[in-house]
Structures are given as structure tokens and as C-alpha cells.
Amino acid sequence: MAKINSNYQKLQAGYLFPEIGRRVRAFAAANPEAKIIRLGIGDVVLPLPEPIVQAIKDASDEMGARESFRGYGPEQGYDFLLSAIADHYKSQGAAVEADEVFVSDGSKCDTANIQEIFGLDNVIAVTDPVYPVYVDTNVMAGRTGEAKDGRYGKLVYLPTTAENGFEPALPTVKADIVYLCSPNNPTGALMSRASLEKWVKYAKENEAILLYDAAYEAFIQEPGQVHSIFEIPGAREVAIEFRSLSKTAGFTGVRCAYTVVPKDLKARNDQGELVGVHGLWLRRQTTKFNGVSYPIQKAAEAVFSPAGKKAVADNIAYYMENARIIREGLAAAGLTVYGGVNAPYIWLKTPAGLGSWDLFDKLLNEAHVVGTPGAGFGTCGEGYFRLSAFGIRENVVEAVARITKIL
């Protein structure tokens, strides 16, 4: 008798974005004349830069000729891309070797899959609010108890709110694996160097592992801030880092990301012996994954070329100008806003004690603007609201005008 993985039944109803989609569709159907502006899901809108498009087309031509056709590539990515990524890390002051880089089809996949190489008895810590994938994949694997009041049993939640300056405090119970995200989705906050040093120290002292999601590092604007956890001394012994080209280079529909598992990282097996984590991830990827499409890897390589870097920087500057417009526009109207300086997300304190979903419905119905309710990211997100800077400029300006008119 085949049995399902019953852990799936612990999952709380629906992923956040499908619920948003449902409400937006219902509103649009009832109000066909409304011009809806979407600053919700955080999907990029600017087209792929020309050098990247050209790289895909050239690679496709290669695939169409017998002498240059390529079949299976290495699961962890082609050397040309691994080297380009390692060089990029070195230019940021982080010691990462090419054979510590694993290219994949997305950071969602990597941050979802990484827990598979760790035992089911690890204590997992997440910030609250949090990117839902970290939590849901641990629920599905069976590392949590039942859900109650929006939180799962056994998980350690680290509140990150205005009260603590959006800096998660060290756990008061011992955590084995800690998910951190900086620049943060959804709060837009950036972890300071001092904070990261504190976390690396915690991990060393507790033999914990930090899963560091740096998907938005390219949006950091302030000089001197930390782009990679591997800039922090000792991090190579305690951390895995995830990065993505999705937002960085407009790859949400193209699909390419990368993960760094340093060879210095170790964890214990059931006998208490130290085992290299790099080899486990290599085994996981070679067994359950077959590499990223060759034309897409060539597109990713182009992101790191001089022309690609320039084009990508221009797009990021465009989005960060949007972020400034939202942040300053809302603040000037007397609203309390966070983020948007080193991240493409603005984290708005809901006014007048409105609930997150109340504000969602109000903005949708009265301003025809779609955002993301903070409560969708966790209990501590209640009373907040995420606005994304990924929009066409005139829509962003219009959205700010509409929001400030009604709030």
C-alpha cells in the first residue's frame, strides 16, 4: 500500500503568491477598467540586456552544428562559468575557488534542496519574517512539528522587526542550521559586518551551519558593506552561500543561480565523525540534477563580461532609483518605511494599526496597487507590507501617487 509523505499535510494552506494571484484576478474580473500596478511578487520587468541575448543565440547556433554541438555537461556547471563566478568573488574580497561553485537553475531550488544533505534531527532556525521556501522545505522533510498560530513546532524563530533594527538576535536555544538572508527578502534590511562576525562566531562555537542567501547582493549600494559571507574570517568553515542571477540580471524567466559550498565546511555523521559537506552536495547534485542548459550557462557567463556587467549595473541602478522614489515618496507622506537602500524591497509599516492583508485589500481596491502582505512571510511580518522596486518607472511613480493619496 503506497503511502504519501504525510509531512506535506502539515503545510499551511497555499503558498503566499497564489493567494495574492487569486485576489488580484477576482478584483480584475470585477473591475476590468482598472489599471492595476503590480509591485507584489518581485518579478523583474526590464528586458535582457543585448550581450546576454546574443550569448544565448550564439550558443544555440553552436548547438545546431555537429562540430560544436554539446550534450551532457558537468552537473555542477561548465568551467568557463565556474571560473567567471570565482573571479567575481575574488574581486569582492571573498576567497572562493571555482570547484566550490555549483551552478543551478535557481536559488529557490538550491535553498530548497540544501536541507536534503543534512540529518532530520537538526534544529533549524529561521528569521521571522522569512522567505517561505526555507520553512516549507523543512516541513516537507519532517523537521518540524505541527503548525499552530502560524508557526511550526520544533522550528526556532528569530524575530526581525523594527524593534531590533531588523537584526536577528542569536538563538537562545541551540540551533544547528540557521538560514540568514541579506539583503533581506522581505524586509530589505542589510546585515552589518559586525552582525555577520557575531553569527560566524556563534556557528563556530556551536558547530552550527549558516545557510546564507545573498540573492540580492548586487543591489547593495553603500560602499564597504558585506556582499559575501566569505568576506568574514572563518566563514568558510561554517557557511554555504546562495546567489542568483534572477534579480541581478533579469533571469527570473531564464533560470540560473549558483551556490558556494567551501571545502572547509564539515558536519558530523551519526557516529560523530566530521564529514566534508562539499562532497555531499556534489553527490546530491550529480545524482538528482543534470546541469543547467548550455545556452543559459553561456548567457550567465555574459553577465560577468565587461559589457554584461555594465548592462546589469544600469538595470540595477534603474530599480534602485525606483526604490528611492517609493521610499522617499511614502516617507514624505508621513508613512514609516524601511529597506530600499541596499535592497529592491521597501518594508512599509502599515498605518493606523491596519493588518497586512487589510492593507493589501485596501491598496488593491482603492489604489489598484498590488503589494505583498508582510504576514505572508511570518507572524512577525504582521503589521508590515512589502513593495517591490521591480517596476516600470512611470508605474512606480503612479503607484506612489495613488498610495499616498489614500493612506
Next chain:
Amino acid sequence: MAKINSNYQKLQAGYLFPEIGRRVRAFAAANPEAKIIRLGIGDVVLPLPEPIVQAIKDASDEMGARESFRGYGPEQGYDFLLSAIADHYKSQGAAVEADEVFVSDGSKCDTANIQEIFGLDNVIAVTDPVYPVYVDTNVMAGRTGEAKDGRYGKLVYLPTTAENGFEPALPTVKADIVYLCSPNNPTGALMSRASLEKWVKYAKENEAILLYDAAYEAFIQEPGQVHSIFEIPGAREVAIEFRSLSKTAGFTGVRCAYTVVPKDLKARNDQGELVGVHGLWLRRQTTKFNGVSYPIQKAAEAVFSPAGKKAVADNIAYYMENARIIREGLAAAGLTVYGGVNAPYIWLKTPAGLGSWDLFDKLLNEAHVVGTPGAGFGTCGEGYFRLSAFGIRENVVEAVARITKIL
């Protein structure tokens, strides 16, 4: 203290193909003048057909223009591709709806990931020999005991050898989940309609689920044979089917596949209630996967266009002519061969009682031909050797001449 998933340490050393690669590299280094012919890993060699290359290029141009740019797509694939796949199924006499199709980046990934939605206490049955991914992913998840004499505890092995005409017999112990592959990798055997009817009946009677890998269905040459398990009455209640464009359309480096989870398929939860499996896989994919690259989905759509179908059929005919040359050439030399009629693999009985790896070394050293030792696919593969029809014609002809000269 972070702990690894200790199940990984049960895995037997190295995946098969890395070991082959190691031996081939060593030989090539010692014999730089040798012209090595590779009929081992089963990677395609013909270039991508023109309509498919053009589809990728057109889609890349779309991505380079603001008005046609696409960001995140649906995790399970775009409607245009889901519909094309459902139509293809219908043309083969299999009732599959578009919303039962899940597009992915490979059948290796899908056949590896599918076990995640099932409980850890299911009894798993696999054929022997078998595609290693089915086994290794269950080892990693913890559904097996320790390895002994090349077999894992708790797994149910179903021998498929010349003695039973390469048709696996029904398990003598109750199995909950059964992996079947037809046309078979590595034996090249095709399951008959009667055999599939027997398996569907077994699954119904035992509430078992069949995981049916049809990655090579496009290579079936004989009319009237079964291409999809969903041609079998009742299969929609007991089976999941995997298909791939890797070998079908030369996509090993392009990456696109699809899996069908019928809405009629159910399994039990811990309370013994029946739960729809389709919803579980949808949740798994939406949480741990982010869809296939848009230009690659357009390439896949082109495979199902009239021009794409014609080009793909021409390539398959080329490979199957290779298969005929290998099969008939070896048979004429007095060797015993199986497969190669409805599959691109020839399964050679090793002559003179040679072990699989002995024959591997002999062919590499004396004929400079690379194949795959049957023992690499399981205990019952010992005494067999896999040759792939994926080669350039003159190399295939040359390989047969060299092999028959020394065997």
C-alpha cells in the same frame, strides 16, 4: 551541532559514469595516438535540428524586448507546452490532460525527486539491472538498509535477464512503489502490453504505485507496441510517467523533460486516508522548483511542431540504423545480443564468461571502444555489456569492425 544526512554514507562508491571516465582518461593519457570511439554514456551526437535552434533564438529576442520580456513563468510549465504535450499523448491513444503534465529540466531530476512525496516506510521495488538514480535517491532518503554484495537492504530487486526474457516478474513480497523503465535502460528490452496489464493489475490489487520511465519511448519502432502506460486501462489510478526530450530530440545539453501525474492517482496518509498525488507533486514543484527557462520551453514546443517532429524522427531513424548495424554486426560474428530493436541500447552477453568490467577493459585496451559494463547497473547486469547507438555512423561501423575482430 550540525549533522549530515548519514544515509549518504550508505551509498556505494561513485556513480558508474565517473569511474568509466576515469579509466578512459587514464587510457587516453597513456595512448595519446589511439582513436577512441565512445558508445558508453549514451549521449547524443547529432546537432539540434534547425526549427529547434530557431525557436531558442526567437525566444531570446523576445526576452530582449520590453514588450515581450517574460519573467517568472508557471513552475509546471507554460500552457503552450503543456497543451502540445497533452495533444501528443492523445495522438498516441493515452488520455492525459494538460494540467496533469509537469515540465521540468530533466527526467533524471524527476525520477530522482518523485520519491520525496512518498513516505519513508514504503517498500521500493526496482528491476536489476536498473538505472542507478532510482536506487541512489532512495538510499539518500533513508528507505534502504546497508549495502551488501552490491545490493541494499530493504529494497526489492526484480531480476531482468535473458532467462526471463528481460520481463521482470511480479514481486513475491508486497511492494508499495515499483520503478519500471520501458524501453529499458540498460537492457534495451520493451515491456509488452500483456506485461504492463499484469503490472497495472498488481498495482491495483496491492495499492501500489508504478513509476514508469518512458524516456526512450520515441525509439520504439515496431507498430502496435505501448508508448505510454496510460494506454493501459486503469493505469491512471496507479501510475506516474516520465518522459524526456534528452534522447528524443537531442536535448541532453538543452534540458527539458516532462512528467505526468494523473488526477486519478491516490495514496494513503498516516491516518489511512486516500490523498491525491497530483496535488503533492504540484506542491513539491511549486516549492522546490521554479520552472524551465522560457527559451528552452519554446525549443521544446518546436519539437512537437510538424517541422520539429519530422527532424526529430530523422535523427531517431539515424540512431536506430546505428542500432541495427551494431546488433546485426555483433550477431553475425557469433555474439549474443539483445535490445536495439525498440531502444537505442544493445545489451551484449559477454563472451567466454568474461566479467562486465573485464570486457570493458578489453574493449578499451584492444579495440579503443568505450561501452558500459552491465555490472554497473546491478548484480544481474554482471555478464552483460551495454553499447549505445548514439554515435556518428562511421564511428559505429568502425567500432563494430574493431569489436568483432577481437571477440
